[in-house]
Amino acid sequence: xxxxxxxxxxxxxxxxxxxxxxxxxxxxxxxxxMVNFAQGEMAMFCTFITWKLADxxxxxxxxxxxxxxxxxxxxxxxxxxxxxxxxxxxxxxxHLRQMIxxxxxxxxxNALAAWIFTADTQRLASPxxxxxxxxxxxxxxxxxxxxxxxxxxxALALRELFGxxxxxxxxxxxxxxxxxxxLLGVDVSRMLMIGWGLSAAIGALAGALVAPAVFVSxxxxxxxxxxxxxxxxxxxxxxxxxxxxxxxxxxxxxxMVSGYVxxxxxxxxxxxxxxxxxxxxxxxxxxxxxxxxxxxx
Amino acid sequence: MTPxxxxxxxxxxxxxxxxxxxxxGSAVSDxxxxxxxxxxxxRGCPDNGTTGLTDTTxxxxxxxxxSGPYVSVGGQLYGMQAYFAYVNSQGGxxxxxxxxxxxxxxxxDDAYTATKAKANVDQLxxxxxxxxxxxxxxxxxxxxxxxxxxQQCVPSLFATTGAPELANPxxxxxxxxxxxxxxxxxxxxxxVRDKHPNxxxxxxxxxxxxxxxxxxxxxxxxxxxxxxxxxxxxxxAGEPDVKNQITTLAAxxxxxxxxxxxxLTGLQxxxxxxxxxxxxxxxxxxxxxxxxxxxxxxxxxxxxxxxGTGPDFANPEVAAGNEEFxxxxxxxxxxxxxxxxxxxxxxxxxxxxxxxxxxxxxxxxMDRVGVMESARSIDYTGPSFTLxxxxxxxxxxxxxxxxxxxxxxxxxxxxxxxxxxxxIDIDGQVKYEPVS
Numbered sequence: 184x185x186x187x188x189x190x191x192x193x194x195x196x197x198x199x200x201x202x203x204x205x206x207x208x209x210x211x212x213x214x215x216x217m218v219n220f221a222q223g224e225m226a227m228f229c230t231f232i233t234w235k236l237a238d239x240x241x242x243x244x245x246x247x248x249x250x251x252x253x254x255x256x257x258x259x260x261x262x263x264x265x266x267x268x269x270x271x272x273x274x275x276x277x278h279l280r281q282m283i284x285x286x287x288x289x290x291x292x293n294a295l296a297a298w299i300f301t302a303d304t305q306r307l308a309s310p311x312x313x314x315x316x317x318x319x320x321x322x323x324x325x326x327x328x329x330x331x332x333x334x335x336x337x338a339l340a341l342r343e344l345f346g347x348x349x350x351x352x353x354x355x356x357x358x359x360x361x362x363x364x365x366l367l368g369v370d371v372s373r374m375l376m377i378g379w380g381l382s383a384a385i386g387a388l389a390g391a392l393v394a395p396a397v398f399v400s401x402x403x404x405x406x407x408x409x410x411x412x413x414x415x416x417x418x419x420x421x422x423x424x425x426x427x428x429x430x431x432x433x434x435x436x437x438x439m440v441s442g443y444v445x446x447x448x449x450x451x452x453x454x455x456x457x458x459x460x461x462x463x464x465x466x467x468x469x470x471x472x473x474x475x476x477x478x479x480x
Numbered sequence: 481m482t483p484x485x486x487x488x489x490x491x492x493x494x495x496x497x498x499x500x501x502x503x504x505g506s507a508v509s510d511x512x513x514x515x516x517x518x519x520x521x522x523r524g525c526p527d528n529g530t531t532g533l534t535d536t537t538x539x540x541x542x543x544x545x546x547s548g549p550y551v552s553v554g555g556q557l558y559g560m561q562a563y564f565a566y567v568n569s570q571g572g573x574x575x576x577x578x579x580x581x582x583x584x585x586x587x588x589d590d591a592y593t594a595t596k597a598k599a600n601v602d603q604l605x606x607x608x609x610x611x612x613x614x615x616x617x618x619x620x621x622x623x624x625x626x627x628x629x630x631q632q633c634v635p636s637l638f639a640t641t642g643a644p645e646l647a648n649p650x651x652x653x654x655x656x657x658x659x660x661x662x663x664x665x666x667x668x669x670x671x672v673r674d675k676h677p678n679x680x681x682x683x684x685x686x687x688x689x690x691x692x693x694x695x696x697x698x699x700x701x702x703x704x705x706x707x708x709x710x711x712x713x714x715x716x717a718g719e720p721d722v723k724n725q726i727t728t729l730a731a732x733x734x735x736x737x738x739x740x741x742x743x744l745t746g747l748q749x750x751x752x753x754x755x756x757x758x759x760x761x762x763x764x765x766x767x768x769x770x771x772x773x774x775x776x777x778x779x780x781x782x783x784x785x786x787x788g789t790g791p792d793f794a795n796p797e798v799a800a801g802n803e804e805f806x807x808x809x810x811x812x813x814x815x816x817x818x819x820x821x822x823x824x825x826x827x828x829x830x831x832x833x834x835x836x837x838x839x840x841x842x843x844x845x846m847d848r849v850g851v852m853e854s855a856r857s858i859d860y861t862g863p864s865f866t867l868x869x870x871x872x873x874x875x876x877x878x879x880x881x882x883x884x885x886x887x888x889x890x891x892x893x894x895x896x897x898x899x900x901x902x903x904i905d906i907d908g909q910v911k912y913e914p915v916s
Contacts, residue, residue: 186731189756193723200721294547302552303822304744306775313777315755324755396751397720398744398775406720441724452719 198434204411214378262383419473529848532611559829597621669701
């Protein structure tokens with residue numbers, strides 16, 4: 184029983200990390216209507232900034248919370264700048280071409296990070312106390328608890344932002360119907376820029392939360408991005424809480440299958456995630472929390 | 481467009497022809513029965529093997545990662561360049577013909593992908609016309625390029641891999657420069673058998689030839705003793721996290737944990753073991769250098785045992801007391817681009833250069849056959865980064881360069897390795913065995 188609970192908790196813990204990446208993907212999708220393949224690499228780059236600010240040996244040695252704040256602020260500016268310089272020339276292009284541009288960004292940012300910082304593995308401290316809460320035979324680290332709390336708050340805040348605030352509505356409007364939004368006086372380009380900035384800022388936070396587990400390196404987000412996509416599709420690509428729930432489901436299914444179905448073992452962990460996606464897409468194409476897209480003809 | 485049967489047939493025949501040539505290339509295997517000097521090494525070779533040599537130069541090549549996610553493991557190139565700058569400043573490497581030749585090193589980037597490594601080796605051998613390869617990088621890349629080496633009879637010296645397959649007698653033209661993973665597994669197994677004769681062991685294993693070679697050696701060493709492997713979990717190289725596997729292993733509460741994981745995954749696994757509350761003694765494969773072990777979370781590096789073949793140069797006192805290391809650092813610092821490279825990992829390249837120098841000097845004839853025979857009869861006692869007590873020794877029947885290790889305890893507080901007992905050297909006991 185303790186082992187089962189431990190697996191459940193592992194699954195939720197890992198799943199929250201996938202959810203964090205999914206959250207950034209969902210945000211940029213809602214804000215700009217595009218899928219950003221460079222999302223993971225942008226988060227990785229910001230995490231290196233956090234590391235540079237906080238590391239005692241190679242960086243400035245600031246407190247880790249200050250480092251994360253710096254990384255998040257940098258993330259916002261970095262995302263906005265990328266939109267302005269790299270994405271804007273393709274603003275009127277179709278989504279396919281925009282996606283190819285983000286693939287190019289993926290490669291460029293990865294190489295840039297290795298060149299500017301290091302290709303070595305670096306350690307980032309956790310903002311939460313070390314150690315774990317032990318209940319019976321089950322242990323939950325304070326880091327896991329902290330990550331869960333931060334991400335829940337963030338998902339709810341995003342839902343409020345998009346559902347209740349003028350800025351959120353303007354961002355959504357700009358992505359869903361740029362023409363009408365412009366007629367209503369919304370500065371569409373500006374909204375897209377803010378959308379990219381916010382999404383990169385969330386990516387920076389996700390990176391800083393993931394890093395104590397996966398360490399900081401140019402490759403840190405690559406597999407996570409895959410799981411993040413799985414989580415986002417599962418939760419519905421346009422729902423922030425859905426992204427987290429999707430992440431947790433992927434994490435839990437993985438933990439259970441690798442623990443209890445020896446035939447599948449650990450080699451096919453990724454495959455189990457995709458089996459789950461296929462099932463959901465067949466039964467509920469819009470994802471668990473997504474809205475069916477309706478078009479006026 | 482209509483298909484053109486004749487053209488297709490011609491293409492198919494052409495491809496088949498290529499295949500036969502490729503297979504024929506690997507058939508240098510006759511020498512597996514013969515041994516000793518003047519063995520069948522030269523049989524089936526295209527020429528006398530002086531390609532890449534002039535009276536004043538010797539051209540060497542290698543393919544290794546210089547870009548991509550594994551760029552950090554490719555530091556050896558800078559160490560090699562440092563050595564060759566040093567030896568060229570003294571006129572070059574002296575051959576058995578009495579001539580000194582300056583080294584020209586041609587290097588290519590394969591981003592650690594086997595197909596690219598093979599294409600690079602093809603170019604190095606057939607277009608750049610190198611005399612030999614030095615420090616050819618990575619297990620998969622070496623195996624992919626092996627048919628080319630065998631067909632053209634090009635020495636591939638001190639390849640940077642510990643794959644036991646490099647000792648396969650059917651392919652005598654390559655020789656590994658790192659301790660075999662199976663040998664290391666065996667030494668670790670011997671330690672466990674002697675120190676914890678009735679221990680239970682839980683294993684995390686990278687699911688490829690590297691992981692299997694370690695485990696094979698380990699299991700051979702503990703066979704017949706009271707040591708029992710109670711659980712094995714595997715992971716794919718590149719998996720983002722191994723927490724699920726560690727939870728399963730921690731549930732066994734085994735006395736020992738054998739961490740057959742390198743780099744990032746290795747660190748993660750150790751952190752997870754610590755966080756789970758399980759406190760086994762950790763047996764760590766040497767793929768996790770001390771510079772990385774220092775990045776473990778507090779507590780996760782306690783009770784950790786790991787082997788090594790060299791002194792702990794991460795300790796400034798040890799580095800300062802070693803003449804060869806000082807000479808190396810002096811030349812390494814002058815090497816362009818070295819400022820971004822970890823000097824410890826690059827030092828391997830210096831030693832590869834040093835050993836190549838010795839091998840050429842001690843060849844009987846200044847050609848590929850002579851140099852390869854020399855590499856298969858090494859008895860080196862010159863300056864090295866190897867601990868005293870570990871022999872640097874090969875014979876035509878035993879091409880393993882090192883078969884010894886010093887086991888160490890990791891002192892997490894100081895971030896240093898503390899030697900544990902004497903050097904264990906099993907020179908001559910390791911036979912080639914395919915990894916199953």
